[in-house]
Amino acid sequence: MESKRGIRKMIKERRALLTEAERENLDSIIFKKVTNSKEYQEAKVIFIFVSYDTELDTHKIIKQALKDGKRVSVPRIISKEEGMDVVEIEGFEDLKPGAYGILEPEDSKLKIDESLIDVSYLPGVAFDRKGGRVGYGGGFYDRFLRKTRKDSLKIALGYSFQVLEEVPMDDNDEFIDGIITD
Template structure:
């Protein structure tokens, strides 16, 4: 109960921190993060990447997705099925494959023939409100990524994309929370 309250308070604080960035800072930071992703060893050697589709003021992934497709990587993105069933990874061939969900988040159509087996994913790029350098991740509270990532194959890296002001000293973690492997940010 204590961790739940701490996370709720931390989520509000983290949202406010991210909202404090100017448009100019966001543009510059997104360019810095894109460059670092494209030079990241795990990205370079991955055939199949799982990557969130950025929404509102999250680290922009649209350019990363476009560059990945240009590099002939297999790109899959999340499609929420339901709270109970969680989400699936769906192959896309273009950002044009995405349509706004009921929440306004861009998602692919549900097509069973395009579902990616979690064993095929070489690297996952994960969103969050805040992270720490010990692998802690503060998500949005739905548990979708934690449930999805718990079955990720051994050796497949879980990489957070974050603005430097999203990296905190410590994120409270529950036993069901999945740790990330490392962070790519505008500073780190």
């Protein structure tokens, strides 16, 4: 089995090869799958990552969820040691470039309790069909997921080429409930 570092390099290179047109087409398919899903339709409070660089576009999903009247929460990085806060946003304009250049709320004044979240839409570099997820190596999302309710769904979002036969999992890694791809 490939190492996490090797998987990260391979998938990031593959994502970088997507043309703008391919990316828009795949993002559109994933947008429809997410917003038409039973989980999304029934959720009152969602958590979703704010896409960055070559990740699939979550900006449209966030804007649609706000339009649909959902309570939308996103990550705000505190530090590698302290992890991240989960902050509710009232509009997409609440997001500004943060420490890593990723859009996030400027402060944590609208921090919400993880136990309120019905569905979490998670990033990652690679996934497998057994619930394995390889993130970016900071452990931010694994620590966050330990604080969510047991019945809160954990759904990864990614392109189909990010789903591998098997990904390496450590004791600190949290499993996901499903994946939505193109």
